Amino acid sequence: MMPLPQFTTLGSGPTVLMLHGIGGGHLAFAPQVETLAQAGYRAVAWDMPGYGRSAPIEPYTFKALAQSCIDLIDALRCESVVLLGHSMGGMVAQEVIARRPDKVKKLILCGTSAAFGKRTDGRSAEAWAQQFIGQRTAPLDAGKTMADMAATLVPQMVGPGALPEGARLAEHCMAGVPAATYRRALECLVTFDRQAALADIRVPTLLLGGEFDRVAAPAVMKQMAAAIPRARYAELAGIGHLMNLEAPDAFDALLLAFLREPAPKPLPDTH
Numbered sequence: 001m002m003p004l005p006q007f008t009t010l011g012s013g014p015t016v017l018m019l020h021g022i023g024g025g026h027l028a029f030a031p032q033v034e035t036l037a038q039a040g041y042r043a044v045a046w047d048m049p050g051y052g053r054s055a056p057i058e059p060y061t062f063k064a065l066a067q068s069c070i071d072l073i074d075a076l077r078c079e080s081v082v083l084l085g086h087s088m089g090g091m092v093a094q095e096v097i098a099r100r101p102d103k104v105k106k107l108i109l110c111g112t113s114a115a116f117g118k119r120t121d122g123r124s125a126e127a128w129a130q131q132f133i134g135q136r137t138a139p140l141d142a143g144k145t146m147a148d149m150a151a152t153l154v155p156q157m158v159g160p161g162a163l164p165e166g167a168r169l170a171e172h173c174m175a176g177v178p179a180a181t182y183r184r185a186l187e188c189l190v191t192f193d194r195q196a197a198l199a200d201i202r203v204p205t206l207l208l209g210g211e212f213d214r215v216a217a218p219a220v221m222k223q224m225a226a227a228i229p230r231a232r233y234a235e236l237a238g239i240g241h242l243m244n245l246e247a248p249d250a251f252d253a254l255l256l257a258f259l260r261e262p263a264p265k266p267l268p269d270t271h
Contacts, residue, residue: 009043009045017046069092111243207233210235210239
């Protein structure tokens, strides 16, 4: 049994489990934890393995990250959760629902995609993945710290309408990510491909995009929403990749409206 990942929790009621991105940590959902707890939910935000106080795992794969998340759901003693994933956390969420659909009753995917950078220009995906990892780790190889990286990357990721405090919190989160974990997470990230599993997602699903997101473009998220039977897409104007911190009030309003919708009748089983 792997050690359970660490998490923060607030409130009581139906459980909403939040999975952060590659530059995040449990603090990346601080505004949502407060909002959800006040609205009558049990808000849980994990530190992905290797982040915060969570022990690293080997191998660092989506299969292992999903198993870690499933173990946490079991430890929270709830039959199923509402699963919210941002960016790489949205990929972990897709992996969890592909493996254990019984554990998830609603799904929220923010600034994420169903596969990492699949090339359509004939270049090998492998070469492109290695180039991407190389670009992202070059500053670390040159002696820069994660705090240096955060100061460069976060301003590039946010939209013109971003709340300055939100961007500062995002920088704080990324500065605290261990460089070794960041490297392992990048290597894991480029392996992701769950495009074929989208049609099998049977639960109500909300996809949230940022108008200025250059990491997970709105067009990509709209395509994903079209491929999931019960999905809809909503977009935050003026906002970039870190939407839940850039525009917490608008984000939380969309989230709560979705959570409060009554559960629809089950889809007829196609299998």
